[in-house]
Amino acid sequence: MSLATEKSADVLVVMPEGQIHSANATGIEAELMAQVDKGERKMVMDLARLEFISSAGLRVLLVLAKRLKQEGGALVLCGLSPQVREVFEISGFLAILTATATREEALAKLA
Structure with missing residues (x-):
């Protein structure tokens, strides 16, 4: 798992590559929260290279979205592959989080 x-x-x-699951979710959450602590307020999660996300990974994104909102910022997801999108749909997270098809659309939402 890498976070470019x-x-x-x-x-x-942020462009995660690989999988987000219970074994690495805590470390990923720490990396993302460190970015917020450094002053980042607007984030796009480009999930085009994400192969799999578990419930632990979904929780990380929810915690990040809430923290950004508290700080006056926002999180937008983009580039969800069909299998990753299905996880978000089944979990109901697409009703909670903002997702776009492309990075350009995601950046436009935060402009």
């Missing part, structure tokens, strides 16, 4: 990041104006784009 890049800045696009005032938005931090």
Whole structure:
């Protein structure tokens, strides 16, 4: 599992690659919260290279979204593959979190 990041104006784009599950969710959450602690307020999670996400991974994204909202920011997801999108749909998380098809749309939502 790797978490690549890049800045696009005032938005931090995070690109997880691999899988987010109970064995690595705590470390990923710590990395993401460290970014918020450093002052990041707008984040796009580009999930195009995410192969699998478990309930532990969903929890990380929910905690991140809540923290960003508390800080006056926002989280937008993009690039969900069909299998990852299905997990979000079944869990009801697409009703809670904002998701777009492309990174460009996600960045536009945060502009």
